[in-house]
Amino acid sequence: MSDAATKTMNMIEAINSALDVMLGQDPDVVIMGEDVGYFGGVFRATAGLQKKHGKTRVFDTPISECGIIGVGVGMAAYGLRPVPEIQFADYIYPGLDQLVSEAARMRYRSANDFICPMTVRSPFGGGIFGGQTHSQSPESLFTHVCGIKTVIPATPYDAKGLLIAAIEDNDPVVFFEPKRIYNGPFTGYYDRPVEPWSKHEGSAVPEGHYRIELGKAAIVREGGAVTVLTYGTMVHVVKAVVAEHGIDAEIIDLRTLLPLDIETIEASVKKTGRCMVVHEATRTSGFGAELSAQVQERCFYYLEAPVERVTGFDTPYPHSLEWAYFPGPVRLARAFDKIMKD
Structure with missing residues (x-):
């Protein structure tokens, strides 16, 4: 663990902290997606970031997953480090062609002249009674694609360190966030209370920069x-x-x-x-x-x-x-x- 001061965080707070750190230290990092700006995201993962870093660094997009990821690919080829959010993993399919045919192949197709340092964040999985269109777990689709890295954290500490490493990586990363444990780890028992993050070993998160190797x-x-x-x-x-x-x-x-x-x-x-x-x-x-x-x-x-x-x-x-x-x-x-x- 980093020697920096730590703070007890849930996973949402840890992700927000990672994005805040990267926006602050790298002017090429930009965040975009549906409602990520003023509103701070449907799960509040980007809350306060637009106010702190400005509307050109954290901005809302139309409801178009193909457009969000496609624009991210262009930004990455240009030299930025975009972090597009897909509001739910279930919505990622319209942008699949952009990820598979463009982002994943960019380094190879250009003989290493271009890279695609893009991190696509998305909450995935069930646990919130979201039904068929808000609860899917499509991770295996992306592990089948050469050129895309697939990351799934299980604790706040890992979420922040892995997200920073993903944003700093020069290849495209799909970063799935298990929304069932956004606010604390369920023990897995429907009739028992949620174990609070304060009792969990993954809750002490350094407030500054640190990374966990992918x-x-x-x-x-x-x-x-x-x-x-x-x-x-x-x-x-x-x-x-x-x-x-x-x-x-x-x-x-x-x-x-x-x-x-x-x-x-x-x-x-x-x-x-x-x-x-x-x-x-x-x-x-x-x-x-x-x-x-x-x-x-x-x-x-x-x-x-x-x-x-x-x-x-x-x-x-x-x-x-x-x-x-x-x-x-x-x-x-x-x-x-x-x-x-x-």
């Missing part, structure tokens, strides 16, 4: 019986279940899906001999499939059981039943029981 996972809990690979909200859900059931699990928060810290994963699985993958997105072609394949390819002779996946279901996102859709304590406990018996 592509480096974090071992958030050491263990010897099973390795759990997860990210975002599910880090907290897994921790709660492991603590309640006394499971000797090693929990790895991937933090960056692409580039993937396969070395940390491989070392852990070879130590424990078992591997479970947990994510909120749908099961088929989810990022867990890639993780399972890489573990099997690298650790086959060390595995004592097949790789287990606990994910969202292959259904449209259910509004009224979203807490049944999430990997939760019952499904996780059942999966741990199965993998430990194999």
Whole structure:
């Protein structure tokens, strides 16, 4: 952790702090998106930034995700470091062509004459009863695209350090923010209170500049019986279940899906001999499939059981039943029981 003074922050505050720091130290950083200026964003992640840094640095855009990302690509090629916000990850699809065909390929197509240092921020996942159009988890789409880095934080400390690193990176980054834990980490139990960030190890955030290297996972809990690979909200859900059931699990928060810290994963699985993958997105072609394949390819002779996946279901996102859709304590406990018996 940085030696700078720290402050207790939730994830929204940490993201706001990261943007404030980067606007203050780099005149090439600009923030744009729907309602990010005067209003401060639908989740208030950019609150106060326009007033402090001006309307040419933090500004509103029309409701056009294709236009927002397309303009960001042009700004990045020109030499700026744009940080466009897509209000919900569900809305990112109209801008997908700009990300895949332009941003991701710019360095290669120009023989390194141009780069695209653009960071696309977007809240993703469920947990706020937002229904089908405000709750999707499309991260696996972007991990399939060469040239785009995909980052998902799980704590305020990581959110700020990773976002600063993403903005400073010379390649395009998709930065998904798990909105279910914007204000505090849910334990994953529908009928229990939210654990406040003040009791969480990720809540003490340096007020100044610091960065967390992209592509480096974090071992958030050491263990010897099973390795759990997860990210975002599910880090907290897994921790709660492991603590309640006394499971000797090693929990790895991937933090960056692409580039993937396969070395940390491989070392852990070879130590424990078992591997479970947990994510909120749908099961088929989810990022867990890639993780399972890489573990099997690298650790086959060390595995004592097949790789287990606990994910969202292959259904449209259910509004009224979203807490049944999430990997939760019952499904996780059942999966741990199965993998430990194999």
